[in-house]
Amino acid sequence: MNADSVAAFGHATGIYAFMNTAFGWPxxxxxxxxxxxxxxxxxGLFDLRALGLARAVPMRALHRLVPFGVGAFVVSALSGLLFFVSAPDQYMFNPAFRLKLACMGIAAANVAVFYTAFPQRVGEAGAEEEARLPVKVIAAISLLSWVGVIAFGRLITMFRPPYHWCFACG
Amino acid sequence: MDQVAGLEQSAFATWLRESSWALFALLILHTLTMGAIVGLALASCARLLGLASAVPLPAFGRLTRVLGWALAAAAVSGLLLVAAYPAKALTNPLFYAKLAMAASAAAIAWNLQRWVFAANVATVPSWAPKLAALGAALWIATLAAGKFLAYTHKMLLVG
Structure with missing residues (x-):
């Protein structure tokens, strides 16, 4: 994948044109x-509860909100693709964008570990009960990863022009 | 406009603009706290609409207390961002709309916390889900106004 082919895709599909309308990008x-x-x-709320905030909240009950987070991730990934396709050179070489992707990868692997290695522990902590250590560790990684995704996303505009900051581009 | 120019040229505002990290640190803090506020407002709305209804209201209220801290941090970081580029915000009508919507949404959040989550009510009052939905919509509109500020300003600096 190179920037030119991604940009060509953006132009061919009309994504570039839409994103460059008056209010497309914002x-x-x-x-x-x-x-x-x-x-x-x-x-994030589920993670905070696992880490000990508001122990009166049973984890299984709060877990009912998590599918909305999964749906939101799909929406954010698809909308993020619209940015990427519209200005690939601003993202591909940008260290903040690469770190954002790394945080997303960590978050995804963390979710996979949570639901495969500890499926029985998802909602085991009832009201006033403390989550077990592995669940707390996974919750901390999850929270930090999503904070990283947002923080590095905000930093993308700091690295302009991105080529100047790309130490891995050769 | 003289006062705006005076603030803009103050040593602190100049440092905020010229520092290699200060402005981005503020932007990150403002972004994270606004994200937390919108997320918590939507979660409150979901709870009052009956999702995750097994979570007791007072217990959920302990989670939504985070909103107060996030709001304080968003307000401080927002004020500092305005101090860095005062003309950019203060000459844009959208900025005042953003402030009005944020103030209304914060008042709604306070009322929900006071009269529903912390009030030990047995059942959700009938007005609460509608008020929570209005609050969440106002927070999303506040967020949207913030994003559009970057695209609609007429002036960046006075000088």
């Missing part, structure tokens, strides 16, 4: 960020 930014906010308000 409107997609709003959708992208609302989706990330839903992630914080669902998965």
């Amino acid at each position: 409107a997609v930014e709003v959708i992208h960020f609302v989706a990330l906010s839903v992630l914080l308000g669902s998965v």
